Amino acid sequence: MTGRAVDPTTEAVAAGEAGASQPAPDDYEVSLQPLSQMQLAWRRFRRHKLALVGSVLFGLMVLLAIFGPIIWPYDPLDIERVTKPGGNPPSPGEIFGTDSLGRSVFELVANGARLSVAIGVVTMLIATTTGIVVGALAGYFGGFVDSSLMRFVDLMLAIPFLFIVLVAARFFGSGDPLVLMLIFGVLSWPGLARLVRALFLSLREQEYVMAARAVGVGHLRIAFRHMLPNALGPIIVSATLLVANAIVLEAFVSFLNFGIRSSDISWGTALARSQGTLIQGNWWWPFFPGMAIAVTVIGINFMGDGIRDALDPRARA
Amino acid sequence: MLRFIIRRLLGIIPIFLGVIIVSFALMQMAPGGPEAAIQGQQRRLTNEQVDSWLARWCLQREDDLGALALEFGGWAGILNCRNQGSEMLFSEQGGLNFLPAFMGGGDNGLLHGDLGNSTNTGRSVQEMIGERVPGTLMLTITALVTWVSVAVAVGVYAAVRRYSLFDHGMTFFSYVFYSLPTFWLGLMLIFLFGPLLGWLPTGGVVNPRDWPAFGSPQFWSAAGERPLDAFLDIGRHLILPVTTLVAVNIAADSRFVRASMLDALGQDYVRTARAKGLATRVVVGKHAFRNALLPLVTNVALSLPFLFSGAVVTETIFSWPGMGRMFIEALGNRDYFLLMGILLVTSMIILLANLVADVVYGVVDPRIRYD
Numbered sequence: 001m002t003g004r005a006v007d008p009t010t011e012a013v014a015a016g017e018a019g020a021s022q023p024a025p026d027d028y029e030v031s032l033q034p035l036s037q038m039q040l041a042w043r044r045f046r047r048h049k050l051a052l053v054g055s056v057l058f059g060l061m062v063l064l065a066i067f068g069p070i071i072w073p074y075d076p077l078d079i080e081r082v083t084k085p086g087g088n089p090p091s092p093g094e095i096f097g098t099d100s101l102g103r104s105v106f107e108l109v110a111n112g113a114r115l116s117v118a119i120g121v122v123t124m125l126i127a128t129t130t131g132i133v134v135g136a137l138a139g140y141f142g143g144f145v146d147s148s149l150m151r152f153v154d155l156m157l158a159i160p161f162l163f164i165v166l167v168a169a170r171f172f173g174s175g176d177p178l179v180l181m182l183i184f185g186v187l188s189w190p191g192l193a194r195l196v197r198a199l200f201l202s203l204r205e206q207e208y209v210m211a212a213r214a215v216g217v218g219h220l221r222i223a224f225r226h227m228l229p230n231a232l233g234p235i236i237v238s239a240t241l242l243v244a245n246a247i248v249l250e251a252f253v254s255f256l257n258f259g260i261r262s263s264d265i266s267w268g269t270a271l272a273r274s275q276g277t278l279i280q281g282n283w284w285w286p287f288f289p290g291m292a293i294a295v296t297v298i299g300i301n302f303m304g305d306g307i308r309d310a311l312d313p314r315a316r317a
Numbered sequence: 318m319l320r321f322i323i324r325r326l327l328g329i330i331p332i333f334l335g336v337i338i339v340s341f342a343l344m345q346m347a348p349g350g351p352e353a354a355i356q357g358q359q360r361r362l363t364n365e366q367v368d369s370w371l372a373r374w375c376l377q378r379e380d381d382l383g384a385l386a387l388e389f390g391g392w393a394g395i396l397n398c399r400n401q402g403s404e405m406l407f408s409e410q411g412g413l414n415f416l417p418a419f420m421g422g423g424d425n426g427l428l429h430g431d432l433g434n435s436t437n438t439g440r441s442v443q444e445m446i447g448e449r450v451p452g453t454l455m456l457t458i459t460a461l462v463t464w465v466s467v468a469v470a471v472g473v474y475a476a477v478r479r480y481s482l483f484d485h486g487m488t489f490f491s492y493v494f495y496s497l498p499t500f501w502l503g504l505m506l507i508f509l510f511g512p513l514l515g516w517l518p519t520g521g522v523v524n525p526r527d528w529p530a531f532g533s534p535q536f537w538s539a540a541g542e543r544p545l546d547a548f549l550d551i552g553r554h555l556i557l558p559v560t561t562l563v564a565v566n567i568a569a570d571s572r573f574v575r576a577s578m579l580d581a582l583g584q585d586y587v588r589t590a591r592a593k594g595l596a597t598r599v600v601v602g603k604h605a606f607r608n609a610l611l612p613l614v615t616n617v618a619l620s621l622p623f624l625f626s627g628a629v630v631t632e633t634i635f636s637w638p639g640m641g642r643m644f645i646e647a648l649g650n651r652d653y654f655l656l657m658g659i660l661l662v663t664s665m666i667i668l669l670a671n672l673v674a675d676v677v678y679g680v681v682d683p684r685i686r687y688d
Contacts, residue, residue, distance in 0.1 A: 155335040158664050162626035163644065167343055167656065170648045248498045252630060255500060256645060271501065283508050290501035298496040 044310040051306020057299030065117040068110035079103055087282045097284035105285055108270045109292050115266035116247050119181050123246035126185025128239045131192030139200025140223045156190040169253050175261030184246050192238050199231040233311030240304035244297040251293055267293050329668050340660040341389055344653045373398055394426020433654035442658040448532050453639035457624055459555055464563040472574025477601055494568035499627055503561035503634040517557055520636040523550045531638055558635040562627045573616055581609040611682050618674025622667050
């Protein structure tokens with residue numbers, strides 16, 4: 001966004017030019033610094049109330065992921081006396097209640113944040129990198145490269161995503177979170193690749209690409225240094241959604257016992273442990289880990305919405 | 318239009334071939350593979366039975382590329398596993414094996430509609446899938462109808478009463494429901510309406526006290542005698558799974574319908590219709606509504622795969638006897654033939670659904686020309 005020549009339609013540039021053309025007082029000139037595209041985007045993002053709420057929610061979850069296990073370490077042997085068959089309900093001392101053995105559900109949630117958020121973020125990084133490279137190559141070069149890569153993407157999208165993820169998790173997952181991240185990442189890039197390809201197809205026809213080509217800039221440099229920054233808006237939005245999807249996916253796969261080994265704590269394994277307890281009436285055990293997932297996902301979705309509006313160059317600051 | 322359909326059908330073929338190869342490769346790469354799965358049953362099977370089963374599907378005990386090719390040929394129905402060497406290309410009838418049986422071909426493998434046998438139960442895969450299809454279709458079709466009608470009703474009403482309390486409430490709830498993990502929502506609904514309130518059944522298709530197991534011949538004959546009771550009981554059992562399945566889709570698509578309805582309401586022809594004095598009901602219901610629905614067709618078609626994925630989640634949680642739950646069970650049992658069969662059938666349904674959506678889109682929007 002920042003590297004590109006300034007777009008003459010934005011207010012800030014217009015204001016900046018006006019400031020430069022008039023013999024204005026010194027302090028007046030200083031106050032009219034042209035804003036970069038990024039600064040404009042940040043200004044729009046700040047004004048988007050839901051986006052701010054979302055960022056705060058997601059930020060809190062990231063903090064919980066980093067510091068939660070340090071402040072409230074999970075000790076499976078720290079057992080409270082259980083007064084009801086399904087575990088103790090939420091109380092002032094134990095705000096999320098306890099599981100059926102008397103262990104704190106709050107500690108489970110606080111410790112599960114680290115793996116769940118990590119899986120979301122790492123999956124997103126793997127999928128986004130792959131998707132950008134594949135989509136950019138297909139969209140930039142077109143022709144044979146494009147059609148072969150896109151047929152492959154079609155194929156990946158024809159098989160229901162969850163089915164293939166479950167097969168891979170069952171047969172190749174060893175219960176290791178790293179393997180699970182790799183499986184999720186490797187399988188979730190095709191949608192993004194298709195998006196990047198579409199963006200590159202239209203960007204390819206822009207004048208600045210022609211100009212770059214005319215002065216002899218290499219193909220890869222054009223694609224990744226000149227075109228990619230201009231396609232970043234929609235990519236970032238899908239990347240945020242990938243984080244949310246991966247967190248939910250981990251929970252479901254672990255819930256079916258095909259995901260992370262149950263001795264590692266994530267929100268998914270916390271839910272998996274609570275299987276079959278609902279009949280006893282202790283709703284709090286599955287409720288709070290699921291609530292943690294829901295709050296994180298709501299936060300990410302709000303943030304994605306805000307970023308979409310903020311990076312839309314047609315929107316005004 | 319006909320030419321378009323034929324062209325699209327031809328375009329599906331390479332993708333479907335790819336799906337076949339991917340599902341086969343996935344099962345082969347998996348540790349153990351089908352050979353190990355069947356050999357794991359040896360406690361119940363004699364050595365001869367295992368050998369004859371392996372031979373039936375060209376499954377070799379070696380593990381090299383040649384054995385893999387033979388195995389694929391047998392599964393696909395190109396090779397006849399009863400013969401040896403180059404004779405494998407020919408069927409008992411003497412014709413090339415991949416031809417249909419009435420043209421002198423064989424009777425085994427995918428090309429002849431044979432998806433193999435479950436390594437767990439020994440029954441034929443197409444039969445097992447066939448038993449579960451009614452359950453899945455019942456769930457997904459009810460879900461589809463609910464999804465589209467609720468999303469359209471809510472979206473249109475919110476667009477017509479823009480910025481009203483209803484509109485804001487709907488936006489809020491669609492955000493919330495869009496973010497809820499499906500399976501967790503299902504668990505919470507089970508708790509709420511099951512143990513807590515006791516209003517609705519939380520698992521199965523019919524009440525096991527009143528009916529034989531769903532899908533069995535006894536069930537169908539009993540249901541034939543009391544069709545209304547069966548219908549009502551199934552309906553009660555459908556409420557929670559369908560709610561779970563469609564919550565996310567309704568949340569996403571009601572906002573989508575609202576946006577496209579607002580778009581349509583701002584068009585010139587709507588202003589013209591209002592200006593010439595048509596009733597609001599006609600302007601909204603006829604002029605704007607029909608045009609606003611166009612984008613929804615594509616959107617629904619693109620979301621169909623998610624409906625199937627969602628069915629896996631929902632069927633597992635509500636112990637619903639459908640293909641999704643069978644898939645999870647097959648994963649647990651490493652039932653390779655069954656897994657490959659389910660992957661193929663679901664992918665085929667999705668490819669065809671996309672084709673139907675394209676065609677429907679052409680029918681409802683006369684501006685679209687396919688030549």
